[in-house]
Amino acid sequence: MQIWYMEPYACGDRRLPHHVFPPKKISPDQLLQKSRVQYYKVDLDDTVAMKKRLSRVKAExxxxxxxxxxxNDNVPDWEEKLEEYYEPIVRDDDFVCMVVDGSCYYDVEPEEDEWIRCHLEKGDLVIIPKGLSHRFTITPKNYVQIQRFFTDRNGNIQMSK
Known part of the structure; x- marks a missing residue:
């Protein structure tokens, strides 16, 4: 996972990096301190290690x-879906997700109008804490497959706007 501060008023294609200038990258530990977002790297090719990691995350x-x-760009109403995903939301419970294939961005807003962009790729697992404003978009590759984990049996995501 790569992490950086975004330019304050990103214009144009949301799938681009939108670094501040000069670029200001931060580490997963700094992201955790700043926003409480937790990060794990999961080796999807090592099924034993993957099952252990996911089992611990699921239990915790x-x-x-x-x-x-x-x-991807084969999704019906592609442009509308991207707009919907990019709308900032605040969830009523923690959000756990892992990139299974492809890449995407999750942007988090630890302070008003201060966005931090997290570039996730295959095997990156993040936990976005409840109450933290965040949004999602894809990269210019136009493809990501994400496994989302829920605390509700029906797969409902609790959120408030």
Whole structure:
């Protein structure tokens, strides 16, 4: 995972990096201190290690179900979906997700109008704490497959705007 501060008023294609100038990267530990977002790297090719990591995450975060979300330019109403995903939201419970394939961005807002962009790739797992404003978009590759984990058996995501 790569992490950096975003320019304050990003214009144009949201799938581009939108670094501040000069670029200001931060580490996963700094992200944790600043926003409480937790990060794990999961080796998806090592099934034993992957199952152990996911088992610990599921137990710690009380996960009871999951689904797979695929976002690419074959999705019906592609442009509208990207707009919807990019709208900032605040969830009523912690959000756990892992990139299974492809890449994407999760932007988090630890302070008003201060966005931090997290570039996630295959095997990156993040936990965005409840109450933290965040949004999602894809990279110019136009493809990501994400496994989302839920604390609700029906796969409902609790959120407030």
């Amino acid at each position: 975060w009380k996960v009871v179900s999951s689904d797979i979300l695929t976002v």
